[in-house]
Amino acid sequence: MSNIHSTEYNFRPKDALLGAQMLFVAFGALVLVPLLTGLDANVALFTAGAGTLVFQVITKGKVPVFLASSFAFIAPIIYGVQTWGIPATMCGLIGAGLLYVILSFLIRIYGSEMLRRVLPPIVTGPVIMVIGLILAPVAVHMAMGRSGDGGAWLVPNITAIIIAGAALLTTILASLLGKGWIKLIPILLGITVGYVTSLILDATGFSAAQQAAFDPGTLQNWTAPALVSFQKIADAPVLAIPNFTFPTWNLEAILFIIPVAIAPAIEHFGDVLAIGGISGKDYVKDPGIQNTLLGDGVATSLAACLGGPPNTTYSEVSGAVALTHAFNPAIMTWAAITAILLAFVGKLGAFLGTIPVPVMGGIMILLFGAITVIGINTLVRARTDLMLPRNLAIVAMILVFGIGGMSFDLVIVKLGGIGLAGIVGVILNLVLPCKDCDAPLPDEINPAAPDHRTDL
Template sequence: MSISSTDYNFRAKDFILGAQMLFVAFGALVLVPLLTGLDPNVALFTAGAGTLLFQVITKGKIPVFLASSFAFIAPIIYGVQTWGIPSTLCGLAAAGLFYVFLSFLIRWRGSDVLRKVLPPVVTGPVIMVIGLILAPVAVFMAVGKTGDGSAVLVPEKTALIISMVSLAVTVAVSLLGKGWLKLIPIICGIAAGYTVSLFLGLVHFEAVAAAPWISVPNFTFPEWNLEAIMFIVPVAIAPAIEHFGDVLAISSVANKDYVKDPGIQNTMLGDGLATSLAAFLGGPPNTTYSEVTGAVALIKVFNPAIMTWAAIVAMALAFCGKVGAFLATIPVPVMGGIMVLLFGAIMVVGMNTLVRAGEDLMEARNLAIVALIVIFGVGGMSLPTPFGDEFRLGGIGLAGVLGVFLNLVLPQPKKEE
């Protein structure tokens, strides 16, 4: 069977559009592994593989791209420092299975169960905790130190020049950018900071020159760790709700009800399996990318095939050794400047979740839930578990579990007659 020139041109157009979609997602996609110590080439591969798996489960009906989730940056950083990468991957794989559990719960009880168990008064402050816990890491890196502040990598004055340029350009592009430029503020900020670093002599290309053009990504496999599972799985509460919002967003853009067809239960299942697949190979958890949804709205092309091509290009780039070597040359202050805005934005997303819900936060029940989630999460509270004193629940995990518990047990306020 021959392929007509019309079909070929249509497919070539899809390929070009798909490559552009990957360009939109690229900055955020590789930012997570660069911040957390995971391999950027593996992240590229698992983003592509996860997107393809998502398309299979949703029958190729939704034009979305899945890639590295910002919500898991804090637990990954903590997990890598505490237990190492393989144990952290075990917790991330379990978080994906939590999505799978939620997908079956939705299949059984309907999508309203998510709003009942995870209302904004729970998810909002949990998202805020994610951003606030990361604030010291961002500041340390912006002034040229390691993420924990234990060592100086770049002199402070030099680091501040670089980080503030990265920050200023990212903010400027997000506010003033037009068209495609507005969709890639992170890439623009990194490029600006990287250029300044070049002039200041902080970038060296010996490793890039030595890296092979073609190489297999450094796949890493999980190692069983119950403590990591207990710490990371509750973090999935916030991005689960975010997933629901992303599906509503792309439904609005494409003027189709993806919540019903292929169904939120299937999109959640696809997201969960894609996250577990990524963790089993050494990549960060996946999530649907709002940047790509914005690009779809801009070009008004709703063919899911363009995301198939974006996934294929991502997987192909993963086998280019020089890509990972080049990304590793980005100085710490460049990433620090981006992180200051990024982690602050995560906190603001949580605040906005509460504001949009229109709840009275001074009402006793809401006040108790929000206050305890934030203070327990940010303050470093940790509690023992039935599995022994060495297995403690703290940080974002404790904040998520506490929020769900309080929401279920605290009585609703009596309505005034």
């Protein structure tokens, strides 16, 4: 049997290229999160690599997974950056990672069934839906050429719709019709086609003509004759230390973001089961779900300490493992090393910064809609009867509190949005009586289920 097909850890220099290919599969989704949230893409690359290495140490190099930017935290990061700034938001994300750690120790003591009873699909499903729906206006604004809050024009409307449409259509077609490696990188392909479309519109003079005739109405006009400017790339150094940002204490940010970690923590079970099914090993038992969750939590907190987005296991990379039968966990070590090395390429971050906003907007329309559908599917897979008064009350409160913007000012801290919705859901599930809840828990974990970044 070839060493790459063995599930035993075997670090060899000749596997470096295969590891780089694994990073290529994850690259589009990895850099999408910092591009959407205002974080540094080079820092995200570094923390993805470092987080994967930490995960491997904690799990003793037994699981062939790659950890990188989690889509589940996009909404709270955007809100947090706008409300408290990046350092305070990082403090909240450290708290999210520590929640993973706490859950891992609870699992050691009480077993995984405890977690599934405290956080059943009736709570996690609506929370996931809120994560997707709360950012829907941002996606639409960006796809139309506006800033995320809708208060300014960045690209003329017609030009933006063409670019967003090209990126969106490419991502959908790659997901539906792609085969082999193509099916694993739809986001990367969508970004590429959207970027090339922007270059074509610039080269043909279409962008300049639309900008000259554009009427911004009452909104601020930040449009330019060209969609893409390479001046940033020219000015950036070839090699540079990533722009690390260190956290500052903020209790409000912690309480806002921690509940968001509930959904990806639960989905972590499905991710581990999925890679176990692919490689033919039971990773829930060895190294144990408590250790994989601990590794994910420590990697997330480490990322936040440096200004990077939270980490999660990447289903695209798991798909690549299934395609290549490259079960050797050391290949992910090479992927992590490649990510860390690329993080120090200054011109790479500058290049990513030239991607026009509508490219991101087009992909976000599908992305946030898909996250919402995952939340719905969580309820469907669990065969949840939403007409039961108890279930109806829990789902209704989570959705309305989260999407409607309910908030409570508790003097020392203000709770609202996704954080409040998650806390309310957990509390209601624990305190509301349920005479119809004595039946055995349904198996809400589907090994083939995507994580909260979606399987686009």
